[in-house]
Amino acid sequence: MLAWNLKDDLKGLRDSLTMIRAVLLDAEEQQTKREPVRLWLKKLREVAYEAEDVLDELAYENLRRKVEMQEQSGSEVNNFFSFSKGTRYVKKAALHVKMAHKVKNINELLNKIKNEAMGYGLQVVTKDRIMPQIDLDRVTDSVLDDPVVGREADVSKIVNLLNCSNDQQVLTIVSIVGMGGLGKTTLAKLDFRGDVANSQCKHGWVDQQRCSTSGARKGIRGKKFLLVLDDVWNEVSKRWDDLKTRLVRVSRNTGNAIVVTTRSEQVASIMETSTHYRHTLNLLSDDECWSIMKERAFGNGEASIPLDLECIGKEIAKKCRGVPLAAKVLGGTMGGFERDKEAWLSIMNSNVLNSSDNKDNVEFYIAKKELVQLWMAEGFLGSSSQDEGNKYFNALLQNSFFQDVSETLTLENCTTGDDISSTRRLYVDRQNATTSIAFSKRNAKKLRSLFIKEIVFDGSWKLKKLRTLNLEYANIEELPSSIGKLKHLRYLNVSRTKIEVLPESVTKLYNLQTLKFRGAFT
Incomplete structure (x- = not known):
């Protein structure tokens, strides 16, 4: 019987995810060079999301049953993965079988994807390369390691x-x-x-x-x-x-x-x-950024650079916006691709590098503490505490991933076009109201994070995968009782809304880590 093998299948699923994550970094580095790898990576991410959802749902059900049974009898209950006979366990058995089918199907998909990875020559990357140790003890000295341009x-x-x-x-x-x-x-x-x-x-x-x-x-x-x-x-x-x-x-x-x-x-x-x-200290010129990139990519000994690569390189240099550190990082990346024109073009055309000179590209400011809470909700920190999140934040700040502005930092526009069927994170406000029209019940099913501001929140949207729901400043007077069905929800913000009371069903949000209601309930 399929259900009896659930424990073994779950172990296989976790092992598969561990191995897949070990080749993810190699795949991400190669996707700019090879279209089949890019498509494989997209397929992998979809299955990995499903696997995480199944594991998360199993953990939720186990916790829910423990809470409910303890409320009823005050006694300890069996683990969800135990399987007993009797009418009392009919619903549990049905869910057990349902989850067993899901795990089996995902395992089959992951095995197929693993075999494809071998065909593409992707390599298992060591744990240290996937999660390098972040050293916050930034020690500097007076030794000048690299040539200096434009100073x-x-x-x-x-x-x-x-x-x-x-x-x-x-x-x-x-x-x-x-x-x-x-x-x-x-x-x-x-x-x-x-x-x-x-x-x-x-x-x-x-x-x-x-x-x-x-x-x-x-x-x-x-x-x-x-x-x-x-x-x-x-x-x-x-x-x-x-x-x-x-x-x-x-x-x-x-x-x-x-x-x-x-x-x-x-x-x-x-x-x-x-x-x-x-x-x-002022920004460098585009030409100075290109000089840094060129030295990083080819070294001082390079006599000449092909004209087509130089034209691409100068366009990429503009994306540095005068920041020498960005030029060094990009130059090192381009050097890793040697003289691969397609890889350079991929970097040039990447939207990730686009600068946000236009203020409309910045949607909102976010406090450090809130950003860490969102990381926790997304599962980026695993079982780590907020202190661990602060550590990662400070490391990113020191490495110029953020530009600090007083106590806050800016986030780029995270809106999408009309087709959001594969979107995992979405921000909707008055400026992109057309997106909210396209945001149908059918399209919303895969969302993990949803930010809604200054528009009406339609509580009928089905958001079963949601980890983060931020309704701060949304036009909403009450939360639907269906909120209690969001098994995966970890972060809920109803601050500065017209909500006067939370529905009783929020007590079913057993995974909830952060609840914010500043300015609400008034």
């Missing part, structure tokens, strides 16, 4: 700022300010190296992970010094005032200097001698 004028400006009051005051503090990835640390290295070569003063380099004030004071006592404080985030003025006072005490010679690099204008205003000693 000659910036170097001269910093040198002039350091020299203009060289013999007039005990301590001059110059700040270098700019968004992540612009090259603040690189610029500080250039000035540091130049000063080391042309002076006899004591030099020191300190970053946020290796800041020892006692060691710094001991090393510069009684000597003229240049100190670089790299990647400063602290905005508590008293701490800086204390450090500055101690540094002035240990060396009363004139001409001492500190160079501070930071993303924060607030940090700069606290630490710098005056706004006159602030240098805001």
